[in-house]
Amino acid sequence: FKMSEVAARRLIETNIFQKAEVVFVCPDSPQRPIREAVIRMEKTLIMATPKLRKGFIIIKPRSVPKGLEWKASTIRGAFKYGKLVNIPEVPIDLKVTGSVAVTLDGARLGKGGGFSDLEYAILRELGLIDDSTPVVTTVHDVQIVDYIPMTKHDVPIDYIFTPTRSIRTNVKYEKPKGIYLDELDKTKIEEIPILRNIISYKLRNRKNYNSAY
Template identity: 45%
Template structure:
């Protein structure tokens, strides 16, 4: 899948629509439907999770920060079954206790705890001070380039979650960031990125693993990009700013 329309927000939106349409038209998309407007689930998501679990970054990780979306459900379940603690962000970081902790030593039903609805019921909601240092981040993607540029849904929360963790000293430049996607989500577009955009260190599909060249990750929160409205919506930002 290849064009060159990724320059700027409108270009990214064209890529999203193209990828969503392709996943739907090809029959690769999986529940929930439609794939549009979300991190799309795909055929082979479990195979991609298995391939990720074969990587040294996974094997070395004791704590995994993961997104809550359907295609990464097998990643979250495998992490718990292998004794790894999983952290997920509260939707839109809208609470002072903005992370959910899934502790494999405490939970009884890993399948229920790792669903979007079940995580809030079975997980422990904690503030940043109760979050352990993160060893591996797993992000969901709509599309990703060979160079590791990621396109999400366009809301910016994944990058902001990384920035919050970085500002709090819970991740650093060496913390690997991975994504699991279908081959059809790999694009050749030139994607415009900013200093706040998190790049992928591992791109894992059901068939293979790609390791883009090392790139400098965001060093923390870019306050100039945050509107007053977003600052009001996310209590943890005020706490970090006022430290």
């Protein structure tokens, strides 16, 4: 979106960003400047691979040669300079997501694929994120709307950064506690290996729990 770098800079200058050591950033182009800042400031960057089909990418501090931070912050560059992992295995201090629209009470509308919410659910199941982990987004001012319907798997936004404003939302929604099996599409499960593994584990545990009572 227009002036996305200005919105990114608003986030980068905040205490929540400055203090974060491990930052999860979506692979969308408006958030590329944020990924670059994470690399330049020698923080740990975690990204999801497109549609989560190859898991996650982790770029550790000082793993990118000086002068190549911009390149490493692109999707192609992240594959080159980062490491593919099924599980990031490090607690996340801040999650940055892209949005099509948001509201001042924390509701968010994504592109429709549900991958941002699924990323959160997986990270929650793995114990790498919790209710206290800030979830933030950068958008243009015109992307702030009055109402967006939310379901139990939708992840609300704690902070919104636009080219002109920094907003702490008045969140009235609970964050998802993990993966909700009843709301998952079967095709999506088959296409994402880490999701299959987590669900298989959950189902085994559920079966063991039920058989014990």
